[in-house]
Amino acid sequence: MIRVGVAGASGLAGGELIRLVAQHPELELTFLGGSSSVGRRPAELHPNLRLDLGVTVEPVTEDLSGRCDVVLLATPAPVSAELAARLTDRVPAVIDLSGAFRIRTPELHERWYPSVRRSAELADRSVYGVPELVGDQMAGAPLISLPGCYATAITLGLAPLVLSLGLNLKTVVVDGKSGSSGGGLQLRTADLHPLRNGAIAPYAPVGHRHAAEVTDFLERGKPGRIGSLSMSAYGVSHVRGLMASSYAFTDDEVDERTLQRAYLRFYKEHPFVRVRRHTETLIPMPDPQAVLGSNYCDVTVxxxxxxxxxxxxxxLDNLIKGAAGQAVQAINRRFGLPERAGLEMQPVMPA
Amino acid sequence: MIRVGVAGASGLAGGELIRLVAQHPELELTFLGGSSSVGRRPAELHPNLRLDLGVTVEPVTEDLSGRCDVVLLATPAPVSAELAARLTDRVPAVIDLSGAFRIRTPELHERWYPSVRRSAELADRSVYGVPELVGDQMAGAPLISLPGCYATAITLGLAPLVLSLGLNLKTVVVDGKSGSSGGGLQLRTADLHPLRNGAIAPYAPVGHRHAAEVTDFLERGKPGRIGSLSMSAYGVSHVRGLMASSYAFTDDEVDERTLQRAYLRFYKEHPFVRVRRHTETLIPMPDPQAVLGSNYCDVTVxxxxxxxxxxxxxxLDNLIKGAAGQAVQAINRRFGLPERAGLEMQPVMPA
Amino acid sequence: MIRVGVAGASGLAGGELIRLVAQHPELELTFLGGSSSVGRRPAELHPNLRLDLGVTVEPVTEDLSGRCDVVLLATPAPVSAELAARLTDRVPAVIDLSGAFRIRTPELHERWYPSVRRSAELADRSVYGVPELVGDQMAGAPLISLPGCYATAITLGLAPLVLSLGLNLKTVVVDGKSGSSGGGLQLRTADLHPLRNGAIAPYAPVGHRHAAEVTDFLERGKPGRIGSLSMSAYGVSHVRGLMASSYAFTDDEVDERTLQRAYLRFYKEHPFVRVRRHTETLIPMPDPQAVLGSNYCDVTVxxxxxxxxxxxxxxLDNLIKGAAGQAVQAINRRFGLPERAGLEMQPVMPA
Amino acid sequence: MIRVGVAGASGLAGGELIRLVAQHPELELTFLGGSSSVGRRPAELHPNLRLDLGVTVEPVTEDLSGRCDVVLLATPAPVSAELAARLTDRVPAVIDLSGAFRIRTPELHERWYPSVRRSAELADRSVYGVPELVGDQMAGAPLISLPGCYATAITLGLAPLVLSLGLNLKTVVVDGKSGSSGGGLQLRTADLHPLRNGAIAPYAPVGHRHAAEVTDFLERGKPGRIGSLSMSAYGVSHVRGLMASSYAFTDDEVDERTLQRAYLRFYKEHPFVRVRRHTETLIPMPDPQAVLGSNYCDVTVxxxxxxxxxxxxxxLDNLIKGAAGQAVQAINRRFGLPERAGLEMQPVMPA
Structure with a gap:
C-alpha cells in the first residue's frame, strides 16, 4: 500500500482527495493536514464521507518523514510553495494542486502569481502537466504540479490541433463556463446561494491565469503554434463541472472529418479522454453532466x-479530472500503478 | 460471474442498473431489454455510460433461458407483472423494481394498482422489502419485489420505532420531498425544465401509493402499531435524492436519547444505513446531497x-438506494455475495 | 406623496422595500438607513435597482422627525425593538418586519425571543397580523408588526378553518419548504452555493418560532381551536418562494366541497389571496413559482x-407577500390608500 | 385604449405578452388566439396570470377586422409568415416575434429559414430591429419584425462599436449562454428537468441563425465594418435570462476609457439599456439575474x-427585452406612447 497524506483537509478539493484515496485499492490515507480544522474527523468537514475513516486532522506543519510516500497539497498557492519546499526533502513525492508551480517561465510566474515565492530550483525539477501528455515524466518525479481545472480542459482540447496536426492557430478565444464548486468554500457574499443561483457571473472576463498557463505549456510543446490565446470565464448556475470552449482560427486547411480522426487517434490509448460526436446521444455533446463524478474529460471538435x-x-468534473482525480491519476503514473486504478467510477447522471 | 439481464434500458433506473452492474466485480451484463430502444448502445441512451459496454438493446420479449442468472425489471408495473410471470420459469431469479408486487394484501393491491393484473400465486412466493429487514428471506427467492424509493426511506425511518421500540404510533404524517429524477423521463409539460425548476410541486398531496405500501408491510411486522399513516409528496427543485419526513405521534414515553440509541443499535450491522445526529457536521443532517451517488440512507431521529x-x-438517492443500488444489494443477498459488493462508491458531494 | 424611510438597506428585505417603494405611485423614498453600507447608493447594494434613485444610505440612527411619514424596519429583531421605541415618538407610523413585536403574550415572547428587549407598553399599542385579517386595526396605528413569511402563509392557510368554519383542530403539523432567500445574506458556509444547491436542508426540524407566533395569534381569534401546532422547516434548492403545508386533524365533520367553498367565501374580498383548485392548471397548485414577484398568496385546501x-x-413569495409587499400593503391600509396601490405587479413565471 | 390581440397563447412568449399587456395602462387585451388551447382561460395555460382577465382563447384564424389595433404574433415562423400576410390588410399594425421577417436579404432568408415562405412585398415594407436603433421607423409601420433574443443582446452590445465608433471589427466571436425558457415548452427529452438541470448544453456550437440576423442588420448600418461574425450558443442551468458575450478583434486603436464613454453616450437617451462597469456592485456585471423580470439590457464593455x-x-431577460417587453416597447413607438409606458417594472432579484 502506498501511504498518502493530504494537506488542506477542509476545502472541496481536499474532501474529494480524501474520498478518492479511501476508495483506491492501493492507497492508504495516513495523514490529513489542516489549520483551522485540526482535531476534526473527515465526516465533520465533508458530510458525505465515510464515518469510519480512522484519521483526524493534524497540523499541516507535521514532520511527515516516514509517514507518507506521497503528499497531496490542496492548499493555497503560497502555502503550497512553502510546504513543497519542506516536504520534498522528507517524502518521496509531492503533488501540488495549486498554481504555485504551474507556470514554468519565471517572468510569467512573477506576473501571474506575484505573491507566490517559490524555490526556483524546485520549480526546475518539477513536472507540470496533464498525465495524458506528460505522464511518462511523472515516474519518480519529486514534485508534480497539476494544471488548473480549466487549463486541463483547454490543454486536452487543443493538444491534438497543436501537437498532432501541427496547426498554426493565429487566434484562440476561450470561453469558460463553470459551476460554483470551482470557487471553493470561501465566504463571499456573491457566492451565497441567493446571489449565485440563476447567475451568469462574468467573474474573469479578461486576465484569467489559466490562459497564461496553457500558453506557457503548449508553446514549449511544438510543432504547431498559437498566435494569441485569450480567455473569459463565467460562473453559471450549477455546482460541479465545467466546459472550456475554444474557438480557434487558422489559415491552414482543415475539415471536420480530419479533425475528428486526429482526435480519436490522439486519445486512443488514453482511457480518461472520450472523443465524442456532437449528436451521438440524446443531449448535445459534450456536457459536464455526462462526466460528473468521474475522471473523464469529454471532448468534441x-x-x-x-x-x-x-x-x-x-x-470535465472540475473536482475530479480538474483536481482530485487527476491527482490520483498522477500518483498512479508516479508509482507505476495501472492508470485507471481507483478511478473506475463511472459518471453519475442525472444529478 | 453472475449473469445479469436488465429490462427497461432507456429509463433512468435502467441506466443506473447498467452503470452499477458494469461496475460490480462479480456481475456481468448479458442482456439488455427494451422496446423503442432496440438496437441502441447504452451510451446512446445514457450519455454518461462507458462507451465500450459491448451490449445493445434487444427486445424485452427475448427468451432468456440460459442467458441470465437474474433479470432486473425496471419496467412499468403492468409490464413487470407480465415479464415476471414469464421469466420466473426460465431464470433462477427475477428482481422487480416496479409496484407490481409491492402490496401483499390482494384487496389493497387491487385498490392501489387497479390496472396491474399479476399472478396471485407468484405474489405469494415473492419476497418484498428492504434488504436490511428481509434480506435473509431473499436467499434463493424466485421473485424479489423492491420497495418504492419513498417506501424505502419511510420504512427504514420508522422500523426502529415499530419493530424495536414497539411504540404505538397513533398518527404518522409523512411529508416527502424529491428531485425531478423521481418522475423519470416521460414527456410531460410540467416536467420541462422551465416549469419544474424553482418549483415546489405538490404532485401527490393525498393518496400516494407508497404510504399504502409501507403500512401494509409494517402492519405485518409487529410488535408496535401504526394507527394511521398519511402522506403528501412534493417535487422540489433539484434532480436526484429525496427526503422522507415522518412526524409520528405517540402516547408512549420517549425521549431523544432513547430514540437515538435505539436507532444506532438497530442499524449497527447494516452498512448502508447511517444514523446521524442533526448537528454533527457543517450542514443540517440528514440531507440527500450527502448520499448522492451512493447506496446510503442517512437517518436522523x-x-x-x-x-x-x-x-x-x-x-437517500432515489435512483440508487431507492432503486438500482438496492437491486444490486438484493442480488448480493440473493446469491450470497458480500452485501457491499459493487456498492462501495462513496457519495459525490457537492454536486 | 407619503414619505417613506427604510432601515436595513443592505439586506434582501431592504432591497425589496426600496424596489417596491420606488414603484409605488403614492410613495416617495426619503430615507435609507444602514450601518456598514452608509454612503452607498442602492444599486451598489442591489444590482437590480434603478440607477437613478437619488438617495444614499445614511446612519440608521438619524433623527427622522419631519422627514418621514412612515419608517419600515428591515432590521434584526434587537435593532428593531430599539428603533421602534425611538421612532414612534418622531414619525407617525413605524412598520416592523422583524420578530420583535410578533408574539403578544409576554411569557411567550420571552421564551422565543430571549435576547429581544422590547417596550411592553409599545407592544401593547402595536398591531400584529396579516392585513387580510387585521387590516382595519392598522388605520392610524403607531406601530405595525408584520408576521414572518411562514407565519403569513400558515395563518392565511388556517384562518378559514379556525375563524370561519370554527373547526376544532386537535393536531396541526406544518411542514415548511423555502428557498435560500429566506436566510438572507449572512455569510454562513452552509449557505454557499455549492452546499445549498441541491440540498434539502432540515434547518428547523423542531422549534421554529413562526409556529409559536401563529398559535399565539390564532388562539386569540376564536371561535375554533387548535390543540397543538408543531412545525418543521426545510430549505430546498431554489431562491425565492415558500410553501407552508398544514396537515390538520379534526373530529369534526368536513368534506372537500365545504372546505373549498368556505375558502372562496372567506377570501372573496381579498385581492391578494387566490384560492386555487389543485388541478386547475398545467402544474399542480399551489406552487410558489406561480406567485414569484407578486404579492399573492395562493391557497389550496x-x-x-x-x-x-x-x-x-x-x-407565497417570501420577500414580497412574506415581507416587503406585505409592508406596502400595510402602508396602504395604515394611510387609507387602495389596498392594491403599488402592488399590481403580476407574477413572473417561469423564472 | 389601444386594442391588442395576441396570437400564440400557450407559449412562453405568449404568456408574457398577456401579462404585460394586462399590466399596461394604455393597452387592452381584446383577442387571444391559439390552436390546441382554444376555449381555455389564460390562467389555465399560465398559472401565474390574473384569474379575472376576461378573455378565452379563440382560433388564431379569426377575422380581426375592427377588433384589434395591433396583433402580436408569438407563433412559429411559418405561421407568422402566413398570419402577417392576412392580418396586415385587416388591422393597422402587426408585430411579429418570430424569425419570419428578420433577415432582410432574400438569399440569406432562404438559406437560414428555408421552410418559411413569406411575402417579399411585405418583407420590404416591414421594419426590423431593436427599438433603440430603429424606433423612429416604427411609427406607423404596418409590420414590425422584432429581433431574436440573442440578436437583441448582440446588436445592442456591438452597435456603439460599429455605428458610433466606426471600428473595423475583423473578427467577432459570440458566445451565448441562455436559460431553459429560451427553448419554449416543446416536449423534448433533452429539455426535461433531470437532463436539463446542471447541464451546459452546446445546442448550437455552430450555425446559430441569430448570428446571420445580426450581420445582415449591422452590415446595412455603417459606418464601421464586421469582417466575420460567428456564434456558439449554450443552454445553462437556469430558466430565464441570457448573456451574449462578444469578443471582437480590431486593428484600430482603442482603450477601455474611450469605449466606456462611447457606450454611455450612445445609450444616454435610452432608458432600457444600462451601461454598467464590471465591478460597480457586489456581483460581477452584467448578469441576467440583475435584469430578470424587466425590460432592461445591461451592457458592459x-x-x-x-x-x-x-x-x-x-x-437581458429573454422573455421580456428579448421578446414580450420589446414587443410592448414597439407598440409604444408604433402608436406614439411614452417609451416606458407599461414597462416600468424593476428587476426581481434575487430569484
Missing amino acids: LHDGEGGRIVVLAA | LHDGEGGRIVVLAA | LHDGEGGRIVVLAA | LHDGEGGRIVVLAA
Whole structure:
C-alpha cells in the first residue's frame, strides 16, 4: 500500500482527495493536514464521507518523514510553495494542486502569481502537466504540479490541433463556463446561494491565469503554434463541472472529418479522454453532466465553415479530472500503478 | 460471474442498473431489454455510460433461458407483472423494481394498482422489502419485489420505532420531498425544465401509493402499531435524492436519547444505513446531497417536546438506494455475495 | 406623496422595500438607513435597482422627525425593538418586519425571543397580523408588526378553518419548504452555493418560532381551536418562494366541497389571496413559482379521506407577500390608500 | 385604449405578452388566439396570470377586422409568415416575434429559414430591429419584425462599436449562454428537468441563425465594418435570462476609457439599456439575474490588453427585452406612447 497524506483537509478539493484515496485499492490515507480544522474527523468537514475513516486532522506543519510516500497539497498557492519546499526533502513525492508551480517561465510566474515565492530550483525539477501528455515524466518525479481545472480542459482540447496536426492557430478565444464548486468554500457574499443561483457571473472576463498557463505549456510543446490565446470565464448556475470552449482560427486547411480522426487517434490509448460526436446521444455533446463524478474529460471538435473557425469543446468534473482525480491519476503514473486504478467510477447522471 | 439481464434500458433506473452492474466485480451484463430502444448502445441512451459496454438493446420479449442468472425489471408495473410471470420459469431469479408486487394484501393491491393484473400465486412466493429487514428471506427467492424509493426511506425511518421500540404510533404524517429524477423521463409539460425548476410541486398531496405500501408491510411486522399513516409528496427543485419526513405521534414515553440509541443499535450491522445526529457536521443532517451517488440512507431521529412528536428524517438517492443500488444489494443477498459488493462508491458531494 | 424611510438597506428585505417603494405611485423614498453600507447608493447594494434613485444610505440612527411619514424596519429583531421605541415618538407610523413585536403574550415572547428587549407598553399599542385579517386595526396605528413569511402563509392557510368554519383542530403539523432567500445574506458556509444547491436542508426540524407566533395569534381569534401546532422547516434548492403545508386533524365533520367553498367565501374580498383548485392548471397548485414577484398568496385546501386529514397548502413569495409587499400593503391600509396601490405587479413565471 | 390581440397563447412568449399587456395602462387585451388551447382561460395555460382577465382563447384564424389595433404574433415562423400576410390588410399594425421577417436579404432568408415562405412585398415594407436603433421607423409601420433574443443582446452590445465608433471589427466571436425558457415548452427529452438541470448544453456550437440576423442588420448600418461574425450558443442551468458575450478583434486603436464613454453616450437617451462597469456592485456585471423580470439590457464593455480584444457583455431577460417587453416597447413607438409606458417594472432579484 502506498501511504498518502493530504494537506488542506477542509476545502472541496481536499474532501474529494480524501474520498478518492479511501476508495483506491492501493492507497492508504495516513495523514490529513489542516489549520483551522485540526482535531476534526473527515465526516465533520465533508458530510458525505465515510464515518469510519480512522484519521483526524493534524497540523499541516507535521514532520511527515516516514509517514507518507506521497503528499497531496490542496492548499493555497503560497502555502503550497512553502510546504513543497519542506516536504520534498522528507517524502518521496509531492503533488501540488495549486498554481504555485504551474507556470514554468519565471517572468510569467512573477506576473501571474506575484505573491507566490517559490524555490526556483524546485520549480526546475518539477513536472507540470496533464498525465495524458506528460505522464511518462511523472515516474519518480519529486514534485508534480497539476494544471488548473480549466487549463486541463483547454490543454486536452487543443493538444491534438497543436501537437498532432501541427496547426498554426493565429487566434484562440476561450470561453469558460463553470459551476460554483470551482470557487471553493470561501465566504463571499456573491457566492451565497441567493446571489449565485440563476447567475451568469462574468467573474474573469479578461486576465484569467489559466490562459497564461496553457500558453506557457503548449508553446514549449511544438510543432504547431498559437498566435494569441485569450480567455473569459463565467460562473453559471450549477455546482460541479465545467466546459472550456475554444474557438480557434487558422489559415491552414482543415475539415471536420480530419479533425475528428486526429482526435480519436490522439486519445486512443488514453482511457480518461472520450472523443465524442456532437449528436451521438440524446443531449448535445459534450456536457459536464455526462462526466460528473468521474475522471473523464469529454471532448468534441467541430468545424465552422464560416470564417475557418475550429470549435473545440472540453467538459470535465472540475473536482475530479480538474483536481482530485487527476491527482490520483498522477500518483498512479508516479508509482507505476495501472492508470485507471481507483478511478473506475463511472459518471453519475442525472444529478 | 453472475449473469445479469436488465429490462427497461432507456429509463433512468435502467441506466443506473447498467452503470452499477458494469461496475460490480462479480456481475456481468448479458442482456439488455427494451422496446423503442432496440438496437441502441447504452451510451446512446445514457450519455454518461462507458462507451465500450459491448451490449445493445434487444427486445424485452427475448427468451432468456440460459442467458441470465437474474433479470432486473425496471419496467412499468403492468409490464413487470407480465415479464415476471414469464421469466420466473426460465431464470433462477427475477428482481422487480416496479409496484407490481409491492402490496401483499390482494384487496389493497387491487385498490392501489387497479390496472396491474399479476399472478396471485407468484405474489405469494415473492419476497418484498428492504434488504436490511428481509434480506435473509431473499436467499434463493424466485421473485424479489423492491420497495418504492419513498417506501424505502419511510420504512427504514420508522422500523426502529415499530419493530424495536414497539411504540404505538397513533398518527404518522409523512411529508416527502424529491428531485425531478423521481418522475423519470416521460414527456410531460410540467416536467420541462422551465416549469419544474424553482418549483415546489405538490404532485401527490393525498393518496400516494407508497404510504399504502409501507403500512401494509409494517402492519405485518409487529410488535408496535401504526394507527394511521398519511402522506403528501412534493417535487422540489433539484434532480436526484429525496427526503422522507415522518412526524409520528405517540402516547408512549420517549425521549431523544432513547430514540437515538435505539436507532444506532438497530442499524449497527447494516452498512448502508447511517444514523446521524442533526448537528454533527457543517450542514443540517440528514440531507440527500450527502448520499448522492451512493447506496446510503442517512437517518436522523429527533423528539419534539411540544405535543409528543417524534421527527424521523430519512434521506437517500432515489435512483440508487431507492432503486438500482438496492437491486444490486438484493442480488448480493440473493446469491450470497458480500452485501457491499459493487456498492462501495462513496457519495459525490457537492454536486 | 407619503414619505417613506427604510432601515436595513443592505439586506434582501431592504432591497425589496426600496424596489417596491420606488414603484409605488403614492410613495416617495426619503430615507435609507444602514450601518456598514452608509454612503452607498442602492444599486451598489442591489444590482437590480434603478440607477437613478437619488438617495444614499445614511446612519440608521438619524433623527427622522419631519422627514418621514412612515419608517419600515428591515432590521434584526434587537435593532428593531430599539428603533421602534425611538421612532414612534418622531414619525407617525413605524412598520416592523422583524420578530420583535410578533408574539403578544409576554411569557411567550420571552421564551422565543430571549435576547429581544422590547417596550411592553409599545407592544401593547402595536398591531400584529396579516392585513387580510387585521387590516382595519392598522388605520392610524403607531406601530405595525408584520408576521414572518411562514407565519403569513400558515395563518392565511388556517384562518378559514379556525375563524370561519370554527373547526376544532386537535393536531396541526406544518411542514415548511423555502428557498435560500429566506436566510438572507449572512455569510454562513452552509449557505454557499455549492452546499445549498441541491440540498434539502432540515434547518428547523423542531422549534421554529413562526409556529409559536401563529398559535399565539390564532388562539386569540376564536371561535375554533387548535390543540397543538408543531412545525418543521426545510430549505430546498431554489431562491425565492415558500410553501407552508398544514396537515390538520379534526373530529369534526368536513368534506372537500365545504372546505373549498368556505375558502372562496372567506377570501372573496381579498385581492391578494387566490384560492386555487389543485388541478386547475398545467402544474399542480399551489406552487410558489406561480406567485414569484407578486404579492399573492395562493391557497389550496384538500381533504384526505384516510384518517380525517385536512391538507392546506399556501404558497407565497417570501420577500414580497412574506415581507416587503406585505409592508406596502400595510402602508396602504395604515394611510387609507387602495389596498392594491403599488402592488399590481403580476407574477413572473417561469423564472 | 389601444386594442391588442395576441396570437400564440400557450407559449412562453405568449404568456408574457398577456401579462404585460394586462399590466399596461394604455393597452387592452381584446383577442387571444391559439390552436390546441382554444376555449381555455389564460390562467389555465399560465398559472401565474390574473384569474379575472376576461378573455378565452379563440382560433388564431379569426377575422380581426375592427377588433384589434395591433396583433402580436408569438407563433412559429411559418405561421407568422402566413398570419402577417392576412392580418396586415385587416388591422393597422402587426408585430411579429418570430424569425419570419428578420433577415432582410432574400438569399440569406432562404438559406437560414428555408421552410418559411413569406411575402417579399411585405418583407420590404416591414421594419426590423431593436427599438433603440430603429424606433423612429416604427411609427406607423404596418409590420414590425422584432429581433431574436440573442440578436437583441448582440446588436445592442456591438452597435456603439460599429455605428458610433466606426471600428473595423475583423473578427467577432459570440458566445451565448441562455436559460431553459429560451427553448419554449416543446416536449423534448433533452429539455426535461433531470437532463436539463446542471447541464451546459452546446445546442448550437455552430450555425446559430441569430448570428446571420445580426450581420445582415449591422452590415446595412455603417459606418464601421464586421469582417466575420460567428456564434456558439449554450443552454445553462437556469430558466430565464441570457448573456451574449462578444469578443471582437480590431486593428484600430482603442482603450477601455474611450469605449466606456462611447457606450454611455450612445445609450444616454435610452432608458432600457444600462451601461454598467464590471465591478460597480457586489456581483460581477452584467448578469441576467440583475435584469430578470424587466425590460432592461445591461451592457458592459472591457478591453483586453492581450491581443487587442474588445469584450462586450450584454445581459437581458429573454422573455421580456428579448421578446414580450420589446414587443410592448414597439407598440409604444408604433402608436406614439411614452417609451416606458407599461414597462416600468424593476428587476426581481434575487430569484
